[in-house]
Amino acid sequence: GQQLNQSPQSMFIQEGEDVSMNCTSSSIFNTWLWYKQDPGEGPVLLIALYKAGELTSNGRLTAQFGITRKDSFLNISASIPSDVGIYFCAGRKDIQGAQKLVFGQGTRLTINP
Amino acid sequence: SQTIHQWPATLVQPVGSPLSLECTVEGTSNPNLYWYRQAAGRGLQLLFYSVGIGQISSEVPQNLSASRPQDRQFILSSKKLLLSDSGFYLCAWRRRGAGNTIYFGEGSWLTVV
Numbered sequence: 180g181q182q183l184n185q186s187p188q189s190m191f192i193q194e195g196e197d198v199s200m201n202c203t204s205s206s207i208f209n210t211w212l213w214y215k216q217d218p219g220e221g222p223v224l225l226i227a228l229y230k231a232g233e234l235t236s237n238g239r240l241t242a243q244f245g246i247t248r249k250d251s252f253l254n255i256s257a258s259i260p261s262d263v264g265i266y267f268c269a270g271r272k273d274i275q276g277a278q279k280l281v282f283g284q285g286t287r288l289t290i291n292p
Numbered sequence: 293s294q295t296i297h298q299w300p301a302t303l304v305q306p307v308g309s310p311l312s313l314e315c316t317v318e319g320t321s322n323p324n325l326y327w328y329r330q331a332a333g334r335g336l337q338l339l340f341y342s343v344g345i346g347q348i349s350s351e352v353p354q355n356l357s358a359s360r361p362q363d364r365q366f367i368l369s370s371k372k373l374l375l376s377d378s379g380f381y382l383c384a385w386r387r388r389g390a391g392n393t394i395y396f397g398e399g400s401w402l403t404v405v
Contacts, residue, residue: 185335212393221382221396222336267335271393279326279351280394282335 185268185283193291194258200266200286201252208270211244211251212280216265225266226253255288263290294319298383298397305404311356311370313400315383318364325366326384326394327358336382342366378404 185202192198202211210229214222226237228244228251235242241254251270255262268283298315305311317323324343328336338351340358348358355374359367366383383397 183335210393214396219399219401221384221399224393224395227393269336279338279341280336282337284335 183268183270183281183283185286187286188284189287189289191289191291192258194260196258198255198258198262198288199252200268201250202268202270202283203250204270204281205249206270206272206281207248208272208281209248210271211242212269212271213240213242213251213253214267214269216267216285218264222267258288258290260290260292263288294385294387294395296383296385296395296397298381298400300400301398302401303403305373305402307375307404308372311368311373311377311402313368313381313383313402315366315368315397316364317366317385320364320385320387322363323385323387325360326386327366327368328382328384328396330380330382330399340368373404375404378402 216222226242233244269280327339
């Protein structure tokens with residue numbers, strides 16, 4: 180199935196550093212979503228972006244919906260240990276009344292104290 | 293508030309045995325329902341989605357099937373499991389209407405041995 184190109188695949192950073200990850204696609208999406216997944220659990224929604232060019236913040240997280248509607252980035256400022264996990268981007272398409280998400284491969288974030 | 297539950301949380305099954313994963317949503321009616329699979333270290337792949345009772349759409353040809361016997365119940369099944377069916381299965385739901393996002397259950401770990 181179609182997937183988004185998410186990078187980097189993994190990051191190893193020091194606590195307190197800022198983090199940046201992004202997703203690109205050859206397709207246009209109506210919505211971009213960013214999820215975080217802790218080990219053994221389902222993904223939890225962090226930020227939803229609905230308009231091209233939109234910049235949205237959620238605490239230390241900031242995400243932007245690319246102007247071309249084919250990309251998005253997520254920034255985390257001043258990382259803390261609980262930020263550890265896998266971050267997924269997802270693009271939304273509406274097909275036959277069902278909202279379907281296409282996911283990136285994930286960015287695994289590891290933080291050294 | 294709306295909640296989603298799926299079970300069992302973990303399952304170890306021999307090759308060739310049947311499978312049944314169940315998912316229920318509470319606190320909403322007529323949701324769109326989804327089954328995703330996440331292979332180790334990879335993103336989420338949409339397997340099935342449903343816009344109503346008895347209405348199932350399959351995204352990829354596979355050894356699995358899905359059913360929706362009730363409005364808020366979604367079941368993932370297999371008659372004979374394959375080794376390649378191992379993975380982390382996630383049920384998800386979305387409220388009808390534009391702009392609503394998808395929310396995930398806790399996930400079910402399936403290991404086929």
